[in-house]
Amino acid sequence: MRERTYKLAQDRAPLLDALTEYRRGRVVPFDVPGHKQGRGTPELTEFLGKSCLSVDVNSMKPLDNLSHPTSVIKEAEALAADAFGADDAFLIIGGTTAAVQAMIMSVCKRGDSIIIPRNVHKSAINALILCGIIPVYVDPGIHPELGISLGMSADHVEAAIAAHPEAKAVFVNNPTYYGICADLRRITEAAHRAGMAALIDEAHGTHFYFGGDMPLTAMEAGADMAAVSMHKTGGSLTQSSLLIMKRGRVRPDYVRTVINLTQTTSASYLLMSSLDIARKALATEGRETFARVVSLAEYARGEINRIGGYYAFSREIIDGKYIYDFDTTKLSVNTLKIGLAGVEVYDLLRDDYGIQIEFGDMGNMLAIISVGDNHYAIERLVASLSEIKRLHGREGLGLLDHEYIPPVVRMTPQEAFYAPSSPLPIRETVGKISAEFVMCYPPGIPILAPGEEVTREALDYILYAKEKGSLVMGPQDMELNYLYTVK
Incomplete structure (x- = not known):
């Protein structure tokens, strides 16, 4: 069982203290938000509580600014980094989606390649669309009995690295939704030997850093960056997350700049303080x-x-x-x-x-x-x-026994997403190139991503999932009768 020694006083919660002091000061607000500590929206205040609305506030000198932290937010981030064994941490209030995309965009630019498992969350592929990054997909294994997609094997990652030495990074899901963990240390070391960054989507692994006898964490494995979804298993509010990193291959000031490209300038103090409070409890x-x-x-x-x-x-x-x-x-x-x-x-x-x-x-x-x-x-x-x-319960029924469909990639995600496209009846799309995502949510792992051929297997899976009642989302047609394909 791993033992952790912290450098900082983890019983502190600087954002909680600052917001408590703000509330105690009975400040008269002539700034946003317009509900003015809940007085302007009594029904909302009754529903969420006066205590909540009284600290749903805007950035100000005593409360710091997430885009350029210099005081209490800076201290909260330093405490988070210490708690997770990282060199730096960033409070993220755009969900782990924002953290995943910031990781990728911090190390890859237009035209760069990234080695990535195909069973990633759509947020990772969205980053490729936004920036014109080229995926080198590694198929995960499929469990023969359970039908679930697994992790990338280290052997396959090393083979992908050898075949694509130009790639800038290796991206790993760890753990998967089902709890499957990869050989993080070996994959990270292989990436580093090739001069690539190791990026870990650790959305479902917050607890690895604090429990005993847990799987290896990204920071212990020496990874460069990890996206940690504190709200999933760490106790913070939905949509709050952390991006943590080790210095060396990536500069924290540049990461902050990348985060600020898409993160709101009106950061929620409810979300940020929940990260601070949850981190304190975990540590x-x-x-x-x-x-x-x-x-x-x-x-x-x-x-x-x-x-x-x-x-x-x-x-x-x-x-x-x-x-x-x-x-x-x-x-x-x-x-x-x-x-x-x-x-x-x-x-x-x-x-x-x-x-x-x-x-x-x-x-x-x-x-x-x-x-x-x-x-x-x-x-x-x-x-x-x-x-x-x-x-x-029933017996003898023929049920689909696997959930991962190997992709047939015809175009990069960005090329397909922005290419001229038109809707076709979904049953007539086999052989066409999808311009859209199709996925069951949760978990949000695409069955089809832009640039992939609609195979008969993929179409059958989509129709089967819809028939069984899965929330199939992604296409512009909410009824999933039509799918936009590249002309």
Whole structure:
């Protein structure tokens, strides 16, 4: 179990202190926002609370400025860097999407190549569209029983590096939505030997930095930058995130400049203070907190597997190649042997039992177990899954058993996105080049991305996902009857 020693006093929360002092000072606001500490929108104040609205404020001297921090925000970022073992940290209030895009745009420019897994979140491909970066896709492995996409193997990354020495960076998802972890250290070292930056989308790995016996973190592996979604498993407010980095290949002042290209100049103090408060809790209580989280997840996994039919998988699937490690806090459950797609179980849990899980796909469902969960909630989930099997379980049905479709890339994402295009009935698009994204959300991993050929396999998957009730999004046609393809 890793032990952490901090250089700074992690029991401090400078943004919390500054906002508390602001509230205590009873400042009369003649600046934005226009609700003026909630007085102008009484219904909103009643809904969110006066305490919340009183600190939904604009940048000012005592509260610093996120675009150019010099005082309390600068201190909050220094504390975050120390807590995560990084040289620098940036508070991000545009979600981890903004952090992922800032990472990529900090090391790649128009015409540069980046080695990247195809099962990335759409935010990464969006960065390629915005900047004209050329992807070198590495297909992840596919688990033969579960059908899920896995991590990039280090062997395949090293082969991609050898084949594309001109690439500027290697981009890694770690962990995946399902909890699959790659061999980060080997991949990072391979990237660095080739003079490339190592960028890690660590959106689902906040807890790795604070729990015991957790998979290796990006900073421990020596990566240059990582996007950390604090709101997912760290306890901060939705849309708040961190971008953390090691100095050397990337300059922090340039990263700040890149972040400021797209990040709002009206930064939310609610989001920023939630990052500060959550970081304090993680640094001071994280080990105990995540020991409890792991215990809850392992208990749930055992109980679900005892139901029969379901398979709540864990570290036994580690193969040392595509699955180098596994995040045991992820309660990922295969549902195919009860005759239901994961998305069908998702819908039943929500509609019939009042339980909202993270997502369901064609063969699996995912329940996020984190800092706010308790034993009662776990028991309710387990009991509901048992009832669903009893009432709705079926046998012998032919269900789609995998969720990753290898892409056939015909154009770069930017070329296709901006190319002349026209809508076609979606069933007539096989062989055409998509000008749009098509994805199930969550998780937001594209089935098709701009520049990829619409294969029969991809089309069948899209239609199957729609039939099963997945939220299929991306195209301009919200009904998904038409898809824009390159002329």
